[in-house]
Amino acid sequence: xxxxxxxxxxxxxxxxxxxxxxxxxxxxxxxxxxxxxxxxxxxxxxxxxxxxxxxxxxxxxxxxxxxxxxxxxxxxxxxxxxxxxxxxxxxxxxxxxxxxxxxxxxxxxxxxxxxxxxxxxxxxxxxxxxxxxxxxxxxxxxxxxxxxxxxxxxxxxxxxxxxxxxxxxxxxxxxxxxxxxxxxxxxxxxxxxxxxxxxxxxxxxxxxxxxxxxxxxxxxxxxxxxxxxxxxxxxxxxxxxxxxxxxxxxxxxxxxxxxxxxxxxxxxxxxxxxxxxxxxxxxxxxxxxxx
Amino acid sequence: xxxxxxxxxxxxxxxxxxxxxxxxxxxxxxxxxxxxxxxxxxxxxxxxxxxxxxxxxxxxxxxxxxxxxxxxxxxxxxxxxxxxxxxxxxxxxxxxxxxxxxxxxxxxxxxxxxxxxxxxxxxxxxxxxxxxxxxxxxxxxxxxxxxxxxxxxxxxxxxxxxxxxxxxxxxxxxxxxxxxxxxxxxxxxxxxxxxxxxxxxxxxxxxxxxxxxxxxxxxxxxxxxxxxxxxxxxxxxxxxxxxxxxxxxxxxxxxxxxxxxxxxxxxxxxxxxxxxxxxxxxxxxxxxxxx
Numbered sequence: 001x002x003x004x005x006x007x008x009x010x011x012x013x014x015x016x017x018x019x020x021x022x023x024x025x026x027x028x029x030x031x032x033x034x035x036x037x038x039x040x041x042x043x044x045x046x047x048x049x050x051x052x053x054x055x056x057x058x059x060x061x062x063x064x065x066x067x068x069x070x071x072x073x074x075x076x077x078x079x080x081x082x083x084x085x086x087x088x089x090x091x092x093x094x095x096x097x098x099x100x101x102x103x104x105x106x107x108x109x110x111x112x113x114x115x116x117x118x119x120x121x122x123x124x125x126x127x128x129x130x131x132x133x134x135x136x137x138x139x140x141x142x143x144x145x146x147x148x149x150x151x152x153x154x155x156x157x158x159x160x161x162x163x164x165x166x167x168x169x170x171x172x173x174x175x176x177x178x179x180x181x182x183x184x185x186x187x188x189x190x191x192x193x194x195x196x197x198x199x200x201x202x203x204x205x206x207x208x209x210x211x212x213x214x215x216x217x218x219x220x221x222x223x224x225x226x227x228x229x230x231x232x233x234x235x236x237x238x239x240x241x242x243x244x245x246x247x248x249x250x251x252x253x254x255x256x257x258x259x260x261x262x263x264x265x266x267x268x269x270x271x272x273x274x275x276x277x278x279x280x281x282x283x284x285x286x287x288x289x290x291x
Numbered sequence: 292x293x294x295x296x297x298x299x300x301x302x303x304x305x306x307x308x309x310x311x312x313x314x315x316x317x318x319x320x321x322x323x324x325x326x327x328x329x330x331x332x333x334x335x336x337x338x339x340x341x342x343x344x345x346x347x348x349x350x351x352x353x354x355x356x357x358x359x360x361x362x363x364x365x366x367x368x369x370x371x372x373x374x375x376x377x378x379x380x381x382x383x384x385x386x387x388x389x390x391x392x393x394x395x396x397x398x399x400x401x402x403x404x405x406x407x408x409x410x411x412x413x414x415x416x417x418x419x420x421x422x423x424x425x426x427x428x429x430x431x432x433x434x435x436x437x438x439x440x441x442x443x444x445x446x447x448x449x450x451x452x453x454x455x456x457x458x459x460x461x462x463x464x465x466x467x468x469x470x471x472x473x474x475x476x477x478x479x480x481x482x483x484x485x486x487x488x489x490x491x492x493x494x495x496x497x498x499x500x501x502x503x504x505x506x507x508x509x510x511x512x513x514x515x516x517x518x519x520x521x522x523x524x525x526x527x528x529x530x531x532x533x534x535x536x537x538x539x540x541x542x543x544x545x546x547x548x549x550x551x552x553x554x555x556x557x558x559x560x561x562x563x564x565x566x567x568x569x570x571x572x573x574x575x576x577x578x579x580x581x582x
Contacts (some may be wrong), residue, residue, distance in 0.1 A: 002318065004317060015369060019316070019317060019318060021316075022313045022314045022316055023315075023316065023317050024313050024314075024316065024317050024322060025310070025312075025313055025314065026295060026310060026314050026315050026405055026407060027310060027407070028322065029410075029456075030322045031315060031319065031322040031327075031391075031393070032329070032391070032450065033322045033325075033448050033450065033452060033456050034322075034324075034449075034451040034452055035456050036322075036326025036453075038323070038385075039309040065453065066457075066460055067542050069384050078379075098323075100317070100322075100323070102548065105455075114317055116317060116318070137442055138436075138439060138440045140431065140443050140565040141431045141432065142431075142475060145429075145431045145475075148429060149428065149429045149430075149431055150461070151428055151454065151457045151458040151461040152431050152457070153453055153454055157550075158325075158453040159323065159324065159325045159451075159453065160325040160450075160451030160453035161323075161324040161325055161326065162324065162326050162327075162356065162444055162449040162451035163443055163444055164324075164354065165320075165324050165326050165444065166396075166442045166444050167442040169357055184433060184436075184475075227308065251465045255488075
């Protein structure tokens with residue numbers, strides 16, 4: 001079951017709608033042009049996790065895309081209404097809260113904004129335990145593109161995800177579970193729906209590394225929360241540039257995202273990656289404690 | 292007024308719907324992921340122009356995106372119904388027939404497909420007369436990407452057009468009307484919604500040139516029709532690779548598309564481009580004769 005609530009000035013708590021029926025115009029630029037932005041947050045144990053970070057990133061995406069979105073309070077109210085609806089209908093142990101804002105119907109200046117709450121996919125939960133095999137795929141952009149070409153919307157989480165979905169299909173056809181994108185100049189970027197995180201351990205020194213944002217990748221809200229917790233726990237933190245060799249040399253490698261959380265990578269392009277049960281357990285505890 | 296007809300196995304002539312009301316699920320991957328494909332054709336003087344070419348390109352897009360779309364007859368029947376609806380409601384001298392096919396609601400294997408018919412935008416018609424100023428913008432991809440990285444969906448006309456729209460907004464903020472994308476290695480590609488066409492005249496020899504498809508640009512259906520007509524009229528035809536210098540050196544330069552047709556480019560990055568009234572008149576006559 002999916003709960004659906006539209007942001008609507010006439011409904012301060014959001015307009016409750018039926019996700020099982022049509023609710024969107026075929027002329028909405030969200031569909032005709034993939035012209036809009038989104039966020040996916042995890043709802044579990046009565047908490048929408050990292051909501052501040054998601055709302056902050058939504059604001060950045062809106063700014064990059066020249067989109068006007070409703071004020072934070074309107075989002076929070078709609079989210080409250082949507083999770084209450086979801087729980088009233090039975091709820092789930094883990095659910096995805098999706099925030100969407102489109103440019104609205106062509107010719108109007110009013111965007112379309114809504115919140116859905118749906119059960120989290122079982123596959124992502126299973127992969128947290130089993131780990132995943134990953135393929136490196138060329139993203140086509142060089143690592144300096146973000147600074148040079150703001151119209152490419154790097155760093156905005158837009159609805160134009162066809163390439164991300166195609167990369168995942170490509171990986172699955174090759175027998176892999178997921179993808180890590182690499183820039184045309186050989187720099188590790190991100191997954192189609194996740195952030196790359198690797199760890200090194202040298203005696204008591206533990207070090208977490210993630211690709212630098214200067215490449216134009218999305219700032220991962222989960223990676224951010226893990227970094228904050230790891231720093232407090234005495235880990236060293238580092239930011240790329242990373243090359244594929246860095247992935248292979250890691251003592252542990254993960255793809256992290258808000259809904260799938262911390263997913264261990266077992267192999268990259270068929271090459272086995274080290275797994276470190278203690279590092280994984282420590283980080284999992286940090287992830288579980290994210291509020 | 293917009294006419295809307297869904298392709299639906301239960302309705303062989305298409306299911307007539309009301310475009311003014313919501314008809315689409317917010318869970319459709321067309322909107323949540325920009326995961327779908329489209330075509331825009333011109334409907335004028337009772338003819339949907341180049342329909343064979345549009346349906347052929349839709350099939351290519353579907354194949355690149357691993358999308359199953361209904362058979363050509365279903366599209367043709369829905370289009371017939373939609374233009375009849377449009378005409379019955381008053382019609383227009385020029386209208387856009389848009390074909391859309393999405394991957395459908397997540398978890399289902401049934402795509403969502405529809406046809407809309409709407410009046411053609413006045414701006415595009417005006418620009419055919421006035422011409423346009425164009426900005427060159429880096430597309431971020433190098434000109435060899437298409438062969439190397441099929442998961443980037445080069446050559447498919449997907450719904451993930453956020454970057455194309457952002458590039459147009461960027462140009463307008465700079466006071467320009469439109470954009471020509473250039474690859475990261477300096478090769479001329481295409482407009483966000485058009486194909487680049489340039490001409491040279493040397494005494495009686497007239498030559499039309501368009502960028503090579505090997506760069507991964509969309510094959511322009513209008514450019515294709517113009518090439519066929521120009522060849523029959525004795526013009527020489529050429530295919531890039533083109534550099535920005537080739538644009539500046541042209542005796543005439545156009546952006547061509549199915550709805551806007553032949554739009555003369557007055558300037559590129561502020562540099563005036565030659566215009567050749569006779570070449571323009573000849574090509575306009577060819578475009579007007581496209582069936």
